[in-house]
Amino acid sequence: MRRIISMLLENEPGALSRVVGLFSQRGYNIETLTVAPTTDATLSRLTLTTTGSDRVIEQITKQLNKLIEVVKLVDLTEGAHIERELLLVKLKATGAQRAEIKRTADIFRGQIVDVNSAIYTVQLTGASDKLDAFLESVGETSILEVVRTGVSGMARGDKVLAL
């Protein structure tokens, strides 16, 4: 099952490599990974998505918690949560296709952020499956380049991942 694990990490060199190394060392998957500093300069927020049986996910969270640099960790998928990912996609936009892509982007509430006579660059945010659906709708033949940020997320309501 797909899980979103989010953690506060000491903002130190080597901390990220320990997290990533743990996954390769123990044979776990990472599907997406995103990391950036927080308002507290000594902490980074790292969010990753992974898949595995309940037993594997339990091991992943326990092993991550053992890393000295992991300060706090939460499995967002255990409760109600918000997840977002940002997508930039460069699309062929000529002839009849040009209008169709604009329409599709509007339906998905995407924005065209760069344009020339043959190309639209579309920005889209949402849950990963929404981004997947958009890419499927515009079709593989139109796509020139794709970049996705990976999943970020937070718990809904009062729950806060902070010190």
Next chain:
Amino acid sequence: MELLSGAEMLIRSLKDEGVETIFGYPGGAVLHIYDALFQQNDIAHVLVRHEQAASHMADAYSRVTGRPGVCLATSGPGATNTVTGIATAYMDSIPMIVITGQVQSDWIGDDAFQETDILGVTRPIVKHSFMIKRPEDIPETIKKAFYIATTGRPGPVLIDIPKDMTAPTESYEYQYPAKVKMRSYSVVSRGHSGQIKKAVELLIAAKRPVIYAGGGVVQGNGAELLTSVVRELGAPCTNTLMGLGGYPGTDKQNVGMLGMHGTYEANMVMHHADVVLAVGARFDDRVTNNVKKFCSDAKIIHIDIDPASISKNIAVDIPIVGAVDLVLKEMLEQIKKTELVADTEGQAAWWKQIDAWRAFHGLRFDLNDSELLKPQQVIESLYKATQGDAIICTDVGQHQMFAAQYYKFDKPRQWITSGGLGTMGFGLPAAMGCLIGKPDMQVVTVTGEGSIQMCIQELSTCLQYGLPVKIICLNNQALGMVKQWQDMVYQGRHSSSTYEESLPDFVKLAEAYGHVGMRVDKASDLDAAMEECFSLKDRLVFMDVSVDPQEHVYPMQIKEGSMRDMWLNKTERT
């Protein structure tokens, strides 16, 4: 406040941490440190012949004294040579401090002479690691390193120090921190009382209980408490390879080691138990055999300091996270005051069954199928000669299993072996580390002609520091355990497991290094030779004992089977 250089701060911090000895080898990146070592008398240095040995010595020093050993190596090859020793300590959860030199900080990443990213190389085999970025951080980093290495589930910690951090030209105000604070590292200690209560209820009501005790009992100083708990419960106790000595080996409630080469009775007890209490053990594949068939009728209670060990390989019914000694203490108190009544009838039937299993096998071996000395006889003779009191170190292979089976360890920290990683070459340096930690003890290495050659250069170190290790080499002219598997699984095709008459004369070799060499090849000479070996108190003795090369280690669990599926000898199985 005193002004000290980085190198002086390092040495002083180690002294303030209680370190008495460092095992190491000098080189370019650590010359400032060695110069500071030279100019003080608080910490002794043991010069090894290969850095691998330094790491094994520090590891064994930890195992035998309970205080973390320290090793020191230079950058590049010096650092990479410690890797096997670090991995050995990591797999057996041994606290150890590894200090490596690094090229000066502004050269890092330039592929400088003797530069290796040792933090990267060792990342998966350390509990944690540090690189010193500012000399003034040295005292606090040492404090943190010792704290992390020794608390929680212990493990090795590496500190990489670029050469400019220890330069004698700069000095700093030195103060060793009294306390360490880390927001991201907290240690569980006491177990959950409710869980302990549930465990006690289950154990008291059990008809066929067993206690399965691992290395955590030894390392966590829980042996005495475990013994009390086992006696109070009246249940049989089995030890893992790492746990030997955690419960007295000669006690009647001890059924011996369990697992791949465990005793028949221990494996039968495990398989038929209705309640298993696992203490400081981690359900290793060498213990469980096929996990799907492991103790299928049993409720399992698991005490461990590491939450990640719980339900990793085997799902358990009652997990108790906590320090083994504290949990056992509370468990003992609860057992003593409980009003629950034990199932004495059930337990009497259980012991009757256990005694029958014991009588059936009891580590029997056939003395008469060959004229040659049996390796098991050698261990029995060693046990007699040392009155069961020696510290026994081993390498890895058949000799290790024979030593584990036939020497009876009554005390913790008496049995020093590489269990998790299975490191050949560990035995000799381990014995040296033990002798430095416990100079008044008899220290023996049981080894084979294969393993001993992996760190044999340390015979020279033994002469330099007067370390009277007794080396008992079970010489079967082959890599015995490899050959045993080739006999059993590969129809006797001995691929690269023999030496074709190329073995050295170990007696002459020992003499060339300035030690005493002895050769034994007849059973009638064995006991006298053993006596003589141990009468030479101040000398290293290398006893090269020719043993039957056809001998296999039994019992041996059958792959993919349950605990009770074993070969009992070459033709008989359960």
